[in-house]
Amino acid sequence: MITLHHAIKIAASRHAIFTSLTDIEKMAAWHAGVVEGEILPGQILTLRPKAETHFSWRTEKLEPDAVVVQTSLEESEGQAGKTLTFRLSDLADGRTLVELTHGAWADSDPHLPFCNTYWGEVLFHLKTFNERT
Template sequence: MSEIDHELKIEAPPERVFAALTTLEGVRGWHAPAASGSGEVGGEWVFPYADHPEFRWDVTESEAPTRVAWRCTRGPGDSVGTTATFTLEPVDGRTLVELRHAGWPGTHGNFRKCNTTWGVLLHHLRDYVETGQPATAFE
């Protein structure tokens, strides 16, 4: 199985990053303003887009303020069944965010698109958390 791995540091405490990953207000601030759902374990995030396929993610883990995991239940191609895990760690007054999107059957097709998209999304997460102003990647 293949994995997408990204990391970046955010000038904010882990609790603020965790809130951006686990609350509707937070997810709407960096991902998509039309998002709906709950960041609680057993909840579901729904990300509808005007010009992209809809994504749905089950929330499978939520350990404040260090770890969040989602499992894809709806999306294009071979993305269904993959898992995105965010690990948060305080480092030098910032938060190191490590994203591992695992369970891909290979590195073709949607794997490459998702790799690029996660890079963009994480930069929007950083901008939102650091400024407190909406910085959505998608409309």
């Protein structure tokens, strides 16, 4: 099994970034496509970045300004059941480090390289949104 690892440094507070990851209206402002549902423990978030693509995530854990953990319930491309984790920490220069893990992927999953690329794009959108607001 493979776990994807991504990280980005953002010139914004952990609180601002956490809010961008957990407030449905803020997420819709920076995330591609349609964003539906709620980001609260036990609730479902559905992302539709393109008409033919959707992902549904159940939020498992929220630690304010620090951690978001979700489990994939449904994916239009790929196997559900993967875990997505965002971890936020302060950097000495005042920026926030956002670390993302997404696993566990089957070694042979044909969607793995596409998702790996897509996470880089998503984190760039999160950075751009938070640094301009």
